[in-house]
Amino acid sequence: MTKPKIATTSLAGCFGCHMSILDIDDRILKLVELIEFNKSPVNDIKKFTERCLVGLIEGGCCNEENVHVLQDFRKNCDVLISLGDCAIMGGIPAMRNSVPLKECFEEAYLNGVTVFNPAGKIPSDKELPLLLDRVYPCSEIVKMDYHMPGCPPSADTIWETLVALLNNKPLDLPYELVKYD
Amino acid sequence: MNENLEAVIKEICQKYANDSARMMDIVRDVQSVSGGVSKDAMRMIAAVVGVAQVEVESVVTFYAHLSEQKKGKVVIRLCNDFIDRMFGADRVAETFEKEFGIQFGETSADGLVTLEYTPCIGMCDQPPAALINDKVVTWLSTDMASRIAKAVKEDGGIDKLNLPNGDGNNAHPLVNAMVHNNLREKGNLIFEEFVSGSALKNAVAETPVEVIKNIKASRLRGRGGAGFPTGMKWEFTRGADGDEKYVLCNADEGEPGTFKDRVILTEAPDLMFEGMTVAGYAIGAKTGVVYLRGEYQYLTAFLEDALQKRRDAGLLGKNILGKDGFDFDIRIQMGAGAYICGEETALISSCEGLRGDPKNRPPFPAQKGYLGKPTSVNNVETFCAAAKIMEKGAPWFAQKGSQGSAGLKLFSVSGDCKKPGVYELPFGTTVKELLAKVGAEDAIAVQVGGACGVTVPPSDFEKEICYDHLATGGSVIVIGPGRNLLELAHSFMEFFEEESCGYCTPCRVGNTLLKRRLERVIDGKGMPEDLEYMEQLGNTIKSTSRCGLGQTSANPVLTTLANFRSLYDGLVKKSEDGLQPSFSLEKAVGLSESIIGRKSIHHHE
Numbered sequence: 001m002t003k004p005k006i007a008t009t010s011l012a013g014c015f016g017c018h019m020s021i022l023d024i025d026d027r028i029l030k031l032v033e034l035i036e037f038n039k040s041p042v043n044d045i046k047k048f049t050e051r052c053l054v055g056l057i058e059g060g061c062c063n064e065e066n067v068h069v070l071q072d073f074r075k076n077c078d079v080l081i082s083l084g085d086c087a088i089m090g091g092i093p094a095m096r097n098s099v100p101l102k103e104c105f106e107e108a109y110l111n112g113v114t115v116f117n118p119a120g121k122i123p124s125d126k127e128l129p130l131l132l133d134r135v136y137p138c139s140e141i142v143k144m145d146y147h148m149p150g151c152p153p154s155a156d157t158i159w160e161t162l163v164a165l166l167n168n169k170p171l172d173l174p175y176e177l178v179k180y181d
Numbered sequence: 182m183n184e185n186l187e188a189v190i191k192e193i194c195q196k197y198a199n200d201s202a203r204m205m206d207i208v209r210d211v212q213s214v215s216g217g218v219s220k221d222a223m224r225m226i227a228a229v230v231g232v233a234q235v236e237v238e239s240v241v242t243f244y245a246h247l248s249e250q251k252k253g254k255v256v257i258r259l260c261n262d263f264i265d266r267m268f269g270a271d272r273v274a275e276t277f278e279k280e281f282g283i284q285f286g287e288t289s290a291d292g293l294v295t296l297e298y299t300p301c302i303g304m305c306d307q308p309p310a311a312l313i314n315d316k317v318v319t320w321l322s323t324d325m326a327s328r329i330a331k332a333v334k335e336d337g338g339i340d341k342l343n344l345p346n347g348d349g350n351n352a353h354p355l356v357n358a359m360v361h362n363n364l365r366e367k368g369n370l371i372f373e374e375f376v377s378g379s380a381l382k383n384a385v386a387e388t389p390v391e392v393i394k395n396i397k398a399s400r401l402r403g404r405g406g407a408g409f410p411t412g413m414k415w416e417f418t419r420g421a422d423g424d425e426k427y428v429l430c431n432a433d434e435g436e437p438g439t440f441k442d443r444v445i446l447t448e449a450p451d452l453m454f455e456g457m458t459v460a461g462y463a464i465g466a467k468t469g470v471v472y473l474r475g476e477y478q479y480l481t482a483f484l485e486d487a488l489q490k491r492r493d494a495g496l497l498g499k500n501i502l503g504k505d506g507f508d509f510d511i512r513i514q515m516g517a518g519a520y521i522c523g524e525e526t527a528l529i530s531s532c533e534g535l536r537g538d539p540k541n542r543p544p545f546p547a548q549k550g551y552l553g554k555p556t557s558v559n560n561v562e563t564f565c566a567a568a569k570i571m572e573k574g575a576p577w578f579a580q581k582g583s584q585g586s587a588g589l590k591l592f593s594v595s596g597d598c599k600k601p602g603v604y605e606l607p608f609g610t611t612v613k614e615l616l617a618k619v620g621a622e623d624a625i626a627v628q629v630g631g632a633c634g635v636t637v638p639p640s641d642f643e644k645e646i647c648y649d650h651l652a653t654g655g656s657v658i659v660i661g662p663g664r665n666l667l668e669l670a671h672s673f674m675e676f677f678e679e680e681s682c683g684y685c686t687p688c689r690v691g692n693t694l695l696k697r698r699l700e701r702v703i704d705g706k707g708m709p710e711d712l713e714y715m716e717q718l719g720n721t722i723k724s725t726s727r728c729g730l731g732q733t734s735a736n737p738v739l740t741t742l743a744n745f746r747s748l749y750d751g752l753v754k755k756s757e758d759g760l761q762p763s764f765s766l767e768k769a770v771g772l773s774e775s776i777i778g779r780k781s782i783h784h785h786e
Contacts, residue, residue, distance in 0.1 A: 064770050064781055074759040101772050122777060130773040130781050136764070143710075143759045 004166060005052040007077060008040040011066040012093040012135055013059025016152045017084040018042070021056075023155035031159075034166055039076075048076040054165060056083045057144070058152075060090040061136045065129035074142040079165065082147040083158070087138045091151065094135040101133060149178065187225050189214055194229040201230045202552065204240050204534030208247055209515060216292075217251035236535075243536040243682075245299065245518030246475045253288045253295035255333050258312040259321075261298040262305070262437045263672040264595050264658060269322070270309035274298075276323045280330030294333055300520065300676050301437040302476040305595035305658070306363045306602050313339055315478040317360050319347075350447045355483040362444050363602030366618065368589040370605060371445060371565045375452050378496050380571035384459045385504045392463040393419065396567055399575035400587035404562035405431055405523070406630060406654030407729070408586070411567060414557050417547035418464045421555035426466040428457050429551060429558040431528055433474045435520040436631035437676065438656035441591035442561040444603045446473075446480050449565060450487045454511060456564025458496065459571050461509035464557055469511040472528050475518045484513055520680035524729050525558040526550075527682065538684050539728035560654070562591055583609030586647035590655070594619045596628075597661025612651070613642040621659040626666055626745070631656035632673040633733035636666065638744040666745055667703050667752075670737040674699060677734040688731030691722035695738055706763035707753040716742060 010018055018041060024031065037043045038052050055077030061067050074080060085091045096104050109115060109122045138144050148161055157177045164171040193210045197203035207226060211218050218226075218241045227234040241247045257277060261270050274296075278284055281294050288295040304310035307319035313329065316339065332339045346352035347361040364372065384392050397412030418426060430453065434442040445453060457469045473481065488511055491497045501507045519537045521527045526540035529551050550556025559567075566588060570578045582588045586608035592615065595601045599620025606615070612627055627637045629646060630653040637644065637651065644650045646657075660669060674696035683689045698715050701707050719735030719742075726732050742749060756762060770781045 064766060067764075067766055067769070071760060080759075102776050105776055124777045124779050126779070126782055130770045130777060132769040133772045134769075136769070139761075141761055141764050143708075143756060143761065 003034065003036045004054070005038040005050055006035045006040070006054045006056065006162075007038045007048065007052045007073065008042065008056040008083075009058065009069055009073065010041060011057065011059035011069060011087070011138075012062035013084065013086045013091075015041075015058070017056075017058035017087075020084075020150075020152035020155050021158055024159045025155070027155075027159055031162070035162075048072065052077045053079060054162070055080045057081065057087045057138050058083045059086045060093060060138060061132060061141055062093050062096075063129040063131050067132070067141055070138055070141050079145045080138075080142065081161070082138050082144050084153055085149060085151045087144075088147045088149060089137045090135045094137075097134040101131065104131075150180065183221065186215065186222060190222060190225045191229055194226065199230050200534075201232045201236070202532075202534045204230070204232075204237065205244075205514065205517060205531060207534075208237065208241055209517060212247055212252075215251070216254070217248050219249060219251075223249075239536045240534065243519065244475075244516075247517050250288075251292070253293055254337060255293060256295045256297065256312075256314055257329075257333075258297045258299040258302070259285070260300070260302045260304065260308070260310050260312075262301045262676065263669055264301075264305045264438065265309040266672070267596065267664065268308040272323050273309050273311075273321045273326045276326035277330060280327060280334075293337065299476075299518065300679065301435060301439075303434060303440040303443045303474070304360065305438050305440055306593065307361055308595070312476060317358055317479055318344065319359050319361070350483065353483060355486055356447065356480060358479050360443070360447070360479075362447060364444055364448070365594075365600050365602040366604040366606065368605035368607070370569055370589045371449055371452065371562070371591065372605065373569075375449065375455075375568075375572070377451055377455065377491065377494060378502065380455050380568040381458055381462070381496060381502060384462050384571045385502050385507065389419065389463045389465060392459065392571065395575045396463070396570060399566075399570045399578040401563065401566050401570060401578065402586065402648060403560055404566065404590065404654065405560035406436070406652060408648040408652060411559060411563055414547060414559070415460060415463050417545070418466075418555045418557040421548045423555040425468070425552075425554045426464050427551040427554055427556040428460045428464060428466045428469040429525075429528065429532065429546075429556055430457055430469065430471040430561060430564055431523060431525065431558055432471050432477070432561050433516055433523040433528060434561070434654070435474060435523045436633065436654055436656050437673070438595050438628065438631050438658040439593050439654055440595075441593040441603050441655040443477065443480075445561050445565060445591070446477065446484065450484050451491065452565045452568050453561055454488060454491055454564075455496070456559075456566070456568035457511060458491075458501065458509050459567055460557060460559065460564065462501075462504075462507060464555075466557075467508050467510070469509065470532055470551070471511060471513045472522065472532055473513050473515055474522075475516045478515065481513060481515065488513075519682075520676075521682045521728075521730055526728065528558060529556065536682070538682050539730075541727075562655070582607045583645060583647045583649075585649045590646075592646070592653070592657050593655045594657045594659065596659035597621060597624065597664065598659045608647040609645045611643055611645050612637055615646065615657065616642065616659065619659065621661065623662055624659045625662055625664065626660040626669075628658035628660065628669065628737075629653050629656070630736075631658075632676050633730070633736050634740075636660075636669070636737060636740045636744055641744070666741055666748060667699070670741045671696065671699055671703060673737040674734075677730065681730060681734070685725075685727040685731065687722045687725040688727070688734065691718060691726075691731070692734050694718060695722065695735060699738060701763045702749060702752050704763075705752055705754075707749075708756050708762065709750075709753050712742065712749055712753060 055073040082088045223237040285296045309321045310319045344359045351358045401411045402408040499508045522531045522537040527537040531537040546556045592604045629651045681688045719739045722735045
């Protein structure tokens with residue numbers, strides 16, 4: 001029997017949620033017995049090679065590339081899970097939503113105190129994906145099946161969630177894992 | 182200029198005894214003298230009355246009619262609620278914009294005119310309507326808008342237009358308004374001939390406790406819409422500890438589609454004042470305050486005159502009707518354009534010279550209300566009914582109406598009907614009966630209870646209008662064939678988004694989210710899940726908001742979802758590929774494209 005496939009990605013996030021995946025420590029050995037990673041920074045596979053059961057999405061969408069990756073995940077995964085608060089509601093990157101986009105560019109490339117930019121131009125290289133007008137939570141771009149809150153969700157939360165999903169059991173997280181104050 | 186301003190402000194504050202509780206009057210006066218309340222003016226007011234500047238600022242920035250920026254000499258406030266838009270407010274707006282060369286929300290460069298939108302100004306029976314400074318103009322056409330614009334440009338006002346006065350007391354020299362009463366059906370309660378003092382005579386012949394017993398026996402319930410038993414409210418206020426007590430009259434009718442208090446204030450103010458005086462006697466209050474919505478400013482001189490007549494007749498003042506120690510007087514507190522102030526604790530805040538924020542309950546106003554003293558807040562119509570009950574007896578009143586809702590009620594009917602206006606009918610009248618009276622048998626829906634009320638489908642037209650079935654403070658809006666009910670719900674959500682005081686998150690944020698999701702559905706970008714989301718969110722706003730505004734603001738969406746589900750179902754589509762139809766990459770990168778100066782390489786692929 002082939003193992004179910006899991007894909008992960010970090011969009012407009014800080015990779016903290018992926019660190020939390022690694023924080024499951026030695027259980028990662030158990031995990032690779034249960035599943036196989038497809039496209040993911042964990043194994044550095046860049047493109048989907050097979051259809052996946054689960055896609056874990058860290059971060060919201062701040063640029064056009066994020067949107068593409070997320071839509072690609074939706075096409076290739078049966079179940080999409082927002083992993084952490086940025087994916088769920090934009091999180092810290094979304095703080096820029098209250099600042100006009102032009103000012104964001106100017107602060108980052110022209111006016112910031114640590115900026116060294118003798119050309120005095122905002123970069124326009126085609127390799128740089130264009131920013132969206134604001135940072136979007138994933139659920140505004142594609143249908144998300146589940147949301148796993150936390151900044152980041154703890155390793156235990158991620159572990160319990162995956163195990164429950166793989167065993168087709170209802171998820172019953174203890175209070176300590178989902179309380180955040 | 183500054184010294185001059187300081188002198189003016191000192192004089193104004195002096196007029197109100199430098200009392201910070203009269204902040205509303207102070208800033209209103211300053212605004213009327215200098216066109217706005219500048220930061221300088223705020224600082225001076227704060228210094229004179231002895232509060233922090235931010236307290237003055239919080240009042241100025243809260244109310245729609247107050248402003249830090251200097252407004253034009255003529256401020257045109259065009260009502261843009263759903264009813265006025267049904268009858269061409271948008272075309273009138275276009276005309277004004279074209280004539281003055283500015284957009285709504287702007288002031289002309291020469292400082293002559295400011296154009297603003299305003300929600301319901303209580304003229305839904307004669308739409309579209311606008312306030313030009315304090316003057317009301319009704320049944321506006323594009324022609325009329327052009328004439329008004331011409332007059333403003335040539336004479337700096339519309340006095341020379343000699344607009345015709347309305348009927349009844351609208352033609353009274355102290356009112357002088359274009360407003361029409363549209364009083365279509367009188368019962369024999371409020372608009373009957375009334376002899377000043379006749380109710381009060383009967384009241385003072387009894388003890389205050391007996392008066393309250395009478396009101397309780399009449400089964401009178403609050404006419405503002407919530408329906409709290411009036412006698413009980415008075416009893417609680419009377420029984421509460423406090424050296425002083427207050428009677429407050431809620432004349433802030435701001436619920437879209439409500440204008441019955443306007444007609445009472447025009448045609449039967451004496452009856453209302455009498456009811457307040459009866460309440461003062463029953464409760465043991467010496468002061469009454471009428472909180473009059475800013476939009477009804479045109480009635481103040483007339484109302485002040487009516488008060489003076491009562492003082493001259495010994496019906497207000499000291500030892501009223503010779504009763505030793507029965508002292509009572511009434512003042513009018515003007516509002517300044519805030520729907521939330523119709524909520525009784527927000528109304529109290531506003532009377533105290535604060536932002537119109539609702540207060541926490543308990544303590545209820547009956548225990549701790551105006552200035553921290555026991556206070557009974559009742560509706561204009563409730564006071565009128567109370568006076569009639571004292572005049573004619575509790576049984577006379579109790580036998581009218583329906584089982585749980587005694588008496589007659591004023592309904593203000595507007596929208597798609599042949600005879601919009603005010604109807605005095607017994608509680609228990611069915612929607613169908615009412616529609617027959619107003620000439621709207623072909624209605625596709627009826628909005629009962631205003632923006633926060635219920636959208637009633639034809640299958641429920643047999644239902645009775647009363648507290649137990651379809652409650653209303655008076656507003657009945659008829660929606661005729663061809664109208665879009667989702668647009669109706671949307672306009673109400675726009676209204677609530679604007680009028681939320683912003684204090685609690687469910688109301689401030691929730692209403693905006695609900696409105697946006699509704700827009701998504703109306704745009705045809707919605708999915709079936711969005712309808713579930715709207716139901717969930719609506720119920721969350723309802724159950725977690727702090728005051729009546731948020732507890733009812735989701736009603737237009739929730740009741741149209743419940744009663745007109747097929748309209749929504751027809752607009753939403755399941756997403757086959759799991760992508761959100763409401764998201765457009767092209768739109769989302771458009772701004773970047775223009776700033777960076779190149780096209781996206783993705784969405785053109």
